[in-house]
Structure formats: C-alpha cells, structure tokens
C-alpha cells in the first residue's frame with residue numbers, strides 16, 4: 311500500500327485532504343445553521359430544545375458528530391502543518407511587497423483558521439461542554455413524554471454577555487474570510503476548474519461565504535438586543 | 538531622449554553563505570532602455586570604479602529564455618504584466634524613482650550571487666518526466682495527426698512557459714505548481730505526449746515535492762506575475778490527472 315501513503319504525503323494528496331475536510335465542514339455549517347435558526351422561533355425554546363435532544367440522542371447523528379470532530383481536527387492540524395511547511399519553503403521574505411497579486415484571505419488561511427479554532431473552543435466550552443458535563447435544567451413540554459435539557463436557557467444567558475457576542479462576531483468574520491477563499495479553492499484543489507462551471511462555483515462561494523456567517527450572526531445579535 | 542536619474546536598492550550577496558544586504562546606487566538612464574540595459578549602465582560605472590558589478594542572469598533579451606529573473610519593487614519581472622525583465626522598458630518608471638531589486642526568494646532557489654539564483658531544481662523536474670521518450674521523427678505533415686483546434690491552443694498556451702521561476706518567486710508558499718502543471722499540460726494534451734502522461738505526472742510531482750517547493754494554496758499570485766500568462770487552470774488539470782493517475786492507473790513512481 312506504499313502508493314497510498316505516497317499519495318497522502320504528496321503535496322497534492324495533502325491538499326486533497328484539506329479540500330475534502332473543508333467541504334465536509336461546509337456541509338456541516340448548513341445543517342448546524344438550519345437547526346440553530348430554530349432559536350429564533352417564538353416558542354420559549356421548545357422546538358430548539360427538542361431538536362437538540364434529537365441531535366444528541368439519535369445514534370446516527372451521534373456517529374456523524376464523531377466524524378465531524380475528527381474532520382475539524384484533521385483539517386486544523388493538516389492546515390497548520392501545511393502552513394508551516396510553506397513558510398519554510400519560502401525562506402526569507404521580500405523587502406518590498408505590494409500584496410496586490412493575491413487576496414488577503416488566500417495568504418492568511420492559517421491565521422483565519424486559528425481564529426475560527428479559538429472561536430470553536432469558546433463555543434464548545436460554552437454549550438457543548440455544559441451540555442455534556444455541566445448542569446443544565448430539564449424541562450418538560452406538552453405532547454412530549456420525556457424531559458429535555460433547557461439549552462435555550464443557556465443560550466439566553468450566554469448572549470446577554472457582550473464579550474461573548476463580540477467573540478462570536480469576530481469568529482464569524484474570520485469564517486467569512488476563510489470561506490471567501492476556501493470555498494472555490496476546494497474545487498480548484500479537486501481539479502474542478504471548468505469554463506462553464508467555475509464562474510458558478512465562484513459566485514456560489516461568495517454568496518455562501520457572506521450569507522451563512524450573517525445568518526449565524528443574527529442569532530447572538532437578536533438575543534443580545536431583544537431577549 | 539529624456540534622461541532619468543534613479544536610485545537603485547540592489548540586493549548584494551557574495552555567495553550562498555553570505556547573508557546579503559541592500560546597497561544603494563545612483564544611475565543615469567533613459568526611458569528607451571530596457572531594464573537590463575539600465576543595469577548594464579550601472580555595471581559599467583561600477584567596473585570603471587573598480588567595484589564588483591551586480592551579477593544578474595540574462596541571455597536572449599527577447600523574452601523567450603527565462604533567464605532574467607529578478608523581483609522589481611516587490612514584483613517578479615517588474616510592474617508590467619505579461620512581460621519579462623528584459624522586455625520591460627524604463628518608460629514605466631519616472632526620473633527620481635527608487636527601485637528595489639531582489640533575487641527570487643525560495644528555499645528551492647538558493648542565491649548563487651547577488652540576483653542570480655540556482656534554478657536547477659526546475660531542470661530536475663523536467664528530467665523526471667518532462668520529455669517524450671520515443672523519437673517522434675520528422676516534422677509531421679500538418680494533417681497527419683488531427684488535433685482539435687482548442688486542444689492545440691491549450692497545449693500551445695502551456696508550452697509558452699519559459700521556465701523563468703517567477704511563479705515560485707511570486708508564490709507566498711514558493712510552490713512550483715504553475716511551472717510543473719504547464720509542462721505536464723503541454724505534453725499531456727498532445728497525442729505524442731499523451732502516451733506517457735500518466736507516469737509523467739506522477740514522476741514530475743514527486744520530483745517537485747522532493748525539491749522542497751511549497752504546496753499550492755490557490756492564491757493565484759503565480760498567474761498574475763507569470764510573464765507568459767500561464768493560467769492556473771493548468772494546476773487544476775495537473776491535480777485531477779495526478780489523482781487520476783494515482784488511483785486509476787497501475788503506475789506507481
């Protein structure tokens with residue numbers, strides 16, 4: 311199987327891993343957003359809490375979520391290793407640099423990724439950790455014969471803290487920039503550069519990179535201002 | 538002929554062990570000179586003063602050999618797009634300008650002296666597979682091997698790569714993907730080269746990695762600075778044919 315390890319350690323193989331894990335994380339962003347927008351429903355948190363219960367108890371979703379943790383770690387570790395190798399391949403920098411020939415995001419993917427990772431740690435510490443290991447009150451709803459954790463209440467208290475809201479917004483801006491380059495870059499890495507489809511992929515990438523972070527940002531802003 | 542007085546900040550480095558530094562020089566040029574002619578004027582004055590002339594590479598001086606590598610004010614081959622340093626004219630600068638001139642910067646292109654870097658890593662990538670092993674004989678009759686016009690154009694566009702290394706110089710990762718993909722494409726798109734394409738792409742990528750070039754982040758800086766305007770669609774082609782060759786053929790290199 312040496313050809314497999316040759317491939318995975320080749321420059322193109324390493325980038326393929328970035329591309330596939332990146333696209334996987336993009337698909338996760340959509341699912342996660344769809345679920346979380348239920349926080350905006352005016353039902354005292356019922357639909358969100360029931361949804362959160364389903365996501366944490368369904369064996370299929372639980373399996374996928376382990377894939378997700380592995381995917382994020384693989385993407386982050388591989389990304390940092392690539393960035394370090396690239397930095398040393400360049401060696402010294404130019405005295406004069408116009409910076410005009412490539413976008414800021416494309417040259418700072420590792421920095422943006424690190425910001426996203428820092429955000430993820432805050433985010434997971436705030437919700438995931440409390441949900442798994444902390445004390446979250448249980449609530450019962452009409453028509454549902456089991457009690458669920460009142461995560462909605464946790465969201466409510468977290469987003470009253472302006473520092474948390476700012477941390478979320480910084481994380482989401484980093485995500486938007488990461489995707490502005492990353493979305494289309496993932497397709498180029500896969501070798502999908504095509505006269506007919508590439509303009510569409512690039513357009514989709516820009517729309518996605520702006521709309522998705524904005525939709526996420528609405529949640530903390532809405533809770534901070536109106537709840 | 539209008540005269541120009543320029544200040545040059547030139548990278549001077551005795552050899553690969555020297556750490557190198559910038560030296561400032563005044564030079565009188567005129568707007569009809571090429572950039573290299575302006576450097577010739579500088580070197581003439583240095584020689585007359587019994588100082589060491591600035592070492593820089595040049596050969597054809599008509600934009601086809603790829604020798605004239607230097608970074609001018611932060612841009613490989615200078616400010617004009619699609620142009621080599623030898624074809625860059627001084628009318629793109631103003632009298633009184635300060636021009637900073639540096640060598641290509643990449644681990645795989647060690648500095649030999651001043652602005653001259655060792656690009657033999659590119660030669661070794663070519664030696665790894667950038668050729669056709671069989672004798673293709675006399676020039677073919679125009680229609681003996683039908684090739685679709687679009688394909689011929691794509692191959693030709695890729696074949697205009699002069700191996701100058703500006704792509705590596707421009708890349709923040711010092712990646713050689715544009716160069717290597719141009720070579721892989723120009724041979725692989727045509728019938729005579731297509732035969733060995735699968736093996737070639739694996740061999741050339743392997744050599745490229747061994748030379749210590751960085752990985753491609755798809756920043757696109759290379760295609761902006763390439764004097765031959767080679768497109769990064771070639772990189773996508775190399776990515777997919779490399780993966781196709783690794784997974785779809787029985788070849789391992």
Ligand code: HEM
Nearest residue numbers: 329332335336386389419420423424427492495496499754
């Ligand atoms: C939800 C989170 C994330 C998403 C959706 C995402 C998505 C992507 C995508 C699509 C790419 C392009 C892959 C390619 O060029 O083929 C990419 C590249 C990259 N990502 Fe992420 N990413 C995320 C988080 C992170 C994190 C946490 C890190 C690191 C700590 C990171 C580091 C990088 C780096 C360094 C690259 C550039 C690799 C290169 O081209 O040289 N990303 N990301």
Ligand code: SF4
Nearest residue numbers: 698699701702704763
């Ligand atoms: S791809 Fe362009 S920049 Fe790179 S070596 Fe060829 S001609 Fe020079």
Ligand code: FES
Nearest residue numbers: 598602603605623
């Ligand atoms: S000297 Fe030959 S391309 Fe410039």
